[in-house]
Amino acid sequence: MPKTIIISNRLPIKVQRTEEGLAYESSEGGLATGLGSIYKQGDNVWIGWPGTYFEEDSEKKQVRQDLHQQSMHPVYLTEGEIRDFYEGFSNETLWPTFHYFSQYAVYEDTYWEAYQRVNQKFCEAVMELASAGDTIWVHDYQLLLLPAMLREQMPESTIGFFQHIPFPSFEVFRLLPWREQLLQGMLGADLIGFHTYDDARHFLSSVSRIVGLNTSQGLIDNGFRNIMVDAFPMGIDYDKYASLATSEETHAKIAEYREALQEQRIILSIDRLDYSKGIPQRLQAFELFLKENPDFHGKVTLSMLVVPSRDQVEMYKQLKETIDELVGRINSSYRTITWTPIQYFYRSFPIEELSALYSVADIALVTPMRDGMNLVCKEYIASKVDRKGVLILSEMAGASRELADALLINPNDLGQMVRTIREALLMPEEEQITRMEHMQEIVQRYNIHHWVSIFMNRLEYIKEKQKAMATE
Numbered sequence: 001m002p003k004t005i006i007i008s009n010r011l012p013i014k015v016q017r018t019e020e021g022l023a024y025e026s027s028e029g030g031l032a033t034g035l036g037s038i039y040k041q042g043d044n045v046w047i048g049w050p051g052t053y054f055e056e057d058s059e060k061k062q063v064r065q066d067l068h069q070q071s072m073h074p075v076y077l078t079e080g081e082i083r084d085f086y087e088g089f090s091n092e093t094l095w096p097t098f099h100y101f102s103q104y105a106v107y108e109d110t111y112w113e114a115y116q117r118v119n120q121k122f123c124e125a126v127m128e129l130a131s132a133g134d135t136i137w138v139h140d141y142q143l144l145l146l147p148a149m150l151r152e153q154m155p156e157s158t159i160g161f162f163q164h165i166p167f168p169s170f171e172v173f174r175l176l177p178w179r180e181q182l183l184q185g186m187l188g189a190d191l192i193g194f195h196t197y198d199d200a201r202h203f204l205s206s207v208s209r210i211v212g213l214n215t216s217q218g219l220i221d222n223g224f225r226n227i228m229v230d231a232f233p234m235g236i237d238y239d240k241y242a243s244l245a246t247s248e249e250t251h252a253k254i255a256e257y258r259e260a261l262q263e264q265r266i267i268l269s270i271d272r273l274d275y276s277k278g279i280p281q282r283l284q285a286f287e288l289f290l291k292e293n294p295d296f297h298g299k300v301t302l303s304m305l306v307v308p309s310r311d312q313v314e315m316y317k318q319l320k321e322t323i324d325e326l327v328g329r330i331n332s333s334y335r336t337i338t339w340t341p342i343q344y345f346y347r348s349f350p351i352e353e354l355s356a357l358y359s360v361a362d363i364a365l366v367t368p369m370r371d372g373m374n375l376v377c378k379e380y381i382a383s384k385v386d387r388k389g390v391l392i393l394s395e396m397a398g399a400s401r402e403l404a405d406a407l408l409i410n411p412n413d414l415g416q417m418v419r420t421i422r423e424a425l426l427m428p429e430e431e432q433i434t435r436m437e438h439m440q441e442i443v444q445r446y447n448i449h450h451w452v453s454i455f456m457n458r459l460e461y462i463k464e465k466q467k468a469m470a471t472e
């Protein structure tokens with residue numbers, strides 16, 4: 001019986017060592033939810049790194065056994081691989097380049113070598129479990145070489161690849177010394193998906209200009225197979241966020257926040273610590289807003305959650321310092337005995353608290369410099385059961401292509417951000433509801449389950465088409 005194999009850098013679980021032994025915490029992320037319906041069935045399996053460094057073989061064996069019971073298979077990384085493959089090539093070379101921050105990109109041969117080695121390691125893990133006829137779905141920028149490695153081992157297999165971050169324009173992508181090998185790696189797949197048409201278009205342009213292949217109407221002819229490239233905007237588990245918002249726990253939290261914040265209008269900002277998310281620019285816009293709008297002093301609070309991420313990478317340490325300084329400066333300039341303009345949290349919150357924050361927020365301020373999709377804005381929309389609230393969204397987030405009823409801004413235009421914050425605070429309730437209803441319809445319909453099923457259907461379709469063309 002053919003099975004489906006999902007592969008991503010991280011498994012949808014966190015393994016931690018505690019005094020009582022190994023502890024497993026499932027990820028609540030959208031991808032884990034969406035793919036849950038797949039990898040937990042039958043012999044299907046999810047392959048990835050469990051996120052922790054293990055030295056002892058006995059521990060590795062134990063984790064492997066425990067994970068197998070939950071349809072997962074671990075790939076272990078050494079300390080050097082975590083440094084050079086994960087923090088290095090993935091997060092210091094590819095991440096900045098793909099987010100149009102090429103000036104931050106490190107071009108280091110040792111990183112590239114580790115990247116190839118680890119992709120090979122993932123390939124070996126897949127080969128341990130795969131059989132002819134299986135469907136393989138590879139995820140994201142850490143594993144760009146894997147589709148071609150798998151194709152070499154199993155020429156007839158069905159391979160899908162989805163990239164969760166943007167694909168940059170040819171002029172940016174070409175800066176990478178290993179541009180051709182990376183594209184060749186991706187071209188091992190039968191279906192290559194991105195969040196937006198622009199990402200797909202940029203990829204096709206790089207393929208035609210760097211690899212010299214013919215690309216027409218989203219199809220690449222590599223002489224052996226037709227490879228399909230398309231946009232699959234990822235959705236969220238809408239029902240989960242909508243029902244969380246009405247749960248008892250969330251209501252208790254909402255009451256607590258309302259009591260503490262009194263009549264304050266709340267602007268909410270939630271991101272992982274990352275320079276692509278535009279956090280300093282957002283803070284500067286809020287500072288300028290306070291300067292230019294004294295009538296709102298004491299009446300509006302920016303609630304800013306920053307979730308720690310990649311804090312071993314130098315650029316992220318510097319970013320954290322910049323944010324700390326900006327928050328300190330703004331709060332010390334404007335705060336009063338009874339009002340703190342920015343409530344800043346540098347930690348992760350339980351999902352019920354996140355849900356309560358989405359519910360009480362009058363505005364969600366989502367202003368990345370670049371974002372593949374951005375799920376936070378969709379979660380905000382799904383949580384607004386009373387349909388009141390305004391989304392301010394960067395044009396540079398993939399989500400902006402679907403959410404035309406948000407107030408769209410350019411995150412480099414501080415003046416526009418300031419005017420838009422004021423416009424959002426003054427927006428009549430009726431208009432808020434109309435806009436929110438439109439956005440809810442879209443986010444509800446194109447949810448995570450829809451995303452998974454449409455990707456899988458397209459993969460099946462292109463495979464059939466390849467077979468039909470081979471017999472023509």
Ligand code: GDG
Nearest residue numbers: 164234272307347348349350351354371372373374375376
């Ligand atoms: C990459 C791409 C693309 C945040 N704080 C807490 C918390 N979160 C959750 C949110 C949301 C997730 O983290 C963040 O997802 P995003 O999509 O906004 O951003 P990335 O992590 O950069 O994800 C992105 C995505 O992949 C999917 O393809 O949209 O463009 O960069 O779900 O809710 N969750 C909890 N506590 C927190 O404090 N529990």
